[in-house]
Amino acid sequence: MSQLTGQPIFILKEGSSRTRGRDAQGSNIAAAKAVAGAVRTTLGPKGMDKMLVDTIGDVVITNDGVTILKEMDIEHPAAKMMVEVAKTQDDEVGDGTTTAVVVAGELLKRAEELLDQDVHPTVIAQGYRLAAEKAREILNDIAIEVKPTNKEMLYKIAETAMTGKGAEASKEKLCELVVKAAMMVVDEDGTVDMENIKVEKKVGGSSDDSEIVEGVLIDKERVHPGMPRKVENAKILLLNASIEFKKTEVDAEINITSPDQLQAFLDEEERMIKSIVDKVVASGANVVICQKGIDDIAQHYLAKAGVLALRRVKKSDMEKLARATGGSVVSSIDAIAKSELGHAGLVEERKVGGEEMIFVEKCKNPKAVSIIVRGGTEHVVDELERALDDAISVVSVVMEDKKMVAGGGAPEIELSKRLREYAASVGGRAQLAIEAFSNALEIIPRTLAENAGLDPIDMLVALRAEHDKKRMNVGLDVFKGAPTDMLKAGVVEPLRVKTQAVASAAEAAVMILRIDDVIAASKVAGGAPPMGPGGMPPGGMGGMGGDMGDF
Numbered sequence: 001m002s003q004l005t006g007q008p009i010f011i012l013k014e015g016s017s018r019t020r021g022r023d024a025q026g027s028n029i030a031a032a033k034a035v036a037g038a039v040r041t042t043l044g045p046k047g048m049d050k051m052l053v054d055t056i057g058d059v060v061i062t063n064d065g066v067t068i069l070k071e072m073d074i075e076h077p078a079a080k081m082m083v084e085v086a087k088t089q090d091d092e093v094g095d096g097t098t099t100a101v102v103v104a105g106e107l108l109k110r111a112e113e114l115l116d117q118d119v120h121p122t123v124i125a126q127g128y129r130l131a132a133e134k135a136r137e138i139l140n141d142i143a144i145e146v147k148p149t150n151k152e153m154l155y156k157i158a159e160t161a162m163t164g165k166g167a168e169a170s171k172e173k174l175c176e177l178v179v180k181a182a183m184m185v186v187d188e189d190g191t192v193d194m195e196n197i198k199v200e201k202k203v204g205g206s207s208d209d210s211e212i213v214e215g216v217l218i219d220k221e222r223v224h225p226g227m228p229r230k231v232e233n234a235k236i237l238l239l240n241a242s243i244e245f246k247k248t249e250v251d252a253e254i255n256i257t258s259p260d261q262l263q264a265f266l267d268e269e270e271r272m273i274k275s276i277v278d279k280v281v282a283s284g285a286n287v288v289i290c291q292k293g294i295d296d297i298a299q300h301y302l303a304k305a306g307v308l309a310l311r312r313v314k315k316s317d318m319e320k321l322a323r324a325t326g327g328s329v330v331s332s333i334d335a336i337a338k339s340e341l342g343h344a345g346l347v348e349e350r351k352v353g354g355e356e357m358i359f360v361e362k363c364k365n366p367k368a369v370s371i372i373v374r375g376g377t378e379h380v381v382d383e384l385e386r387a388l389d390d391a392i393s394v395v396s397v398v399m400e401d402k403k404m405v406a407g408g409g410a411p412e413i414e415l416s417k418r419l420r421e422y423a424a425s426v427g428g429r430a431q432l433a434i435e436a437f438s439n440a441l442e443i444i445p446r447t448l449a450e451n452a453g454l455d456p457i458d459m460l461v462a463l464r465a466e467h468d469k470k471r472m473n474v475g476l477d478v479f480k481g482a483p484t485d486m487l488k489a490g491v492v493e494p495l496r497v498k499t500q501a502v503a504s505a506a507e508a509a510v511m512i513l514r515i516d517d518v519i520a521a522s523k524v525a526g527g528a529p530p531m532g533p534g535g536m537p538p539g540g541m542g543g544m545g546g547d548m549g550d551f
């Protein structure tokens, strides 16, 4: 405060807002808690779904934490950090996004209680860091080995990831597809490249009609009806250049003065296109997959030459095709050569759900598979795809790490118990923070119970009692409504889901806690109206609080 003259000193631009100290912490924590609160009800098999409607009225119905947060269009800066937690979790493991956000929210809630007791934020931050480090050790300690060839267990891991999502009804079928696909694409060193599994949506039929195709599936049809529907022993040209008459780079005008000249011009155009097609045919290609356009005349000549051609194929599909067929994507007509071609045993156009799709099968690299997801409506198919993505990720993660933990809140209860013991050994003020961390983890079993309509306190007490008896895989079976050995019940998750969730939740909480000053520039459009001269109360120093609290 400028007490000498009573004159306010402005160091920020007009319209900037500044929140400091406990106000800043309070508003950040409130925002983060609000985000966690928004996804909390979706946690677990009995969690509910959310319907999100965007500004143009598009509807998304989902149970997936990260999807909800991405669709929510969040603006508050601290709330955005929570969205990042979900995104990181999604990128690293693909599942457990709700868990990560809910834990982060609870960590901050517990930290707030400590702040109220005048524990300094850096002490809490330090305690949380110690706890997170210890939590990783404990999780590694309680992890259970799983062989990547153990189909039954992989199936259960996929099943756990899918329970509670829209995919529930046909999860047997879908889990089977996921495990089969993962087994097909796994490398000798045990890694699974998810890029090799392509999920293709097709509205219609029921989710039970979903199937697996050994190869790549492209949602396109051949460009000309005169082209063959089926090509065996296909030599595939992957082209990232258009088969069209070359347009000049600069604006050019061609003056034609007589009909003869026009005819000559058209003939020349046709001749040029034909020469491109001849080049394609000469390379030995009998299938052309083009990322750009194919001219009508070119389509005609290609059809005449018996070549099956597709145009405007997505870049991601081109990359998958290159990997699957062993060909390379050629980006200029001049570079077309035999050595660039890819190979597939069969390229065929077949009907799926009343629409034509191209199947590229019996590829050179057998490690390319596609899953066709079917479902009654677009919303169903979209949610099935998200559930499948989760399941594919967890199965690949487990195949890589070969480690899993029991589900249903079992690891969280065990972590909480052991962290409490650890806190006692640390002592000092950090002990309070570690205890807060330990209590915060119980939010997972508590929320699972709440969402299933069970009494959270009763359940927690019962679970703790079981863990005190060294039954560390006991979690909450929300269907039975009682503590159960989740490993025996077949509810299992990859270890990485938990380690990543705890790590990123702790990091985000620590980061938010350490902020004691929020300086926000004024918005360019529709921001706070600039204050006129003398608009500040005397004695103020640009520290205007209050407008950060809305989220």
Ligand SMILES: Nc1ncnc2c1ncn2[C@@H]1O[C@H](COP(=O)(O)OP(=O)(O)OP(=O)(O)O)[C@@H](O)[C@H]1O
Binding pocket: 042, 043, 044, 045, 047, 063, 064, 065, 066, 094, 095, 096, 097, 098, 099, 100, 160, 161, 163, 164, 390, 406, 407, 408, 409, 444, 448, 476, 477, 478, 479, 491, 493
């Ligand atoms: N049959 C079950 N009984 C009890 N708990 C279960 C069962 N199946 C799954 N769970 C638990 O539900 C939790 C996962 O719920 P959910 O899939 O809704 O959220 P998430 O995985 O954290 O986030 P998201 O899937 O949205 O990315 C895990 O703690 C898991 O152990």
Ligand SMILES: [Mg+2]
Binding pocket: 095, 096, 097, 160, 161, 162, 390
């Ligand atoms: Mg999940």
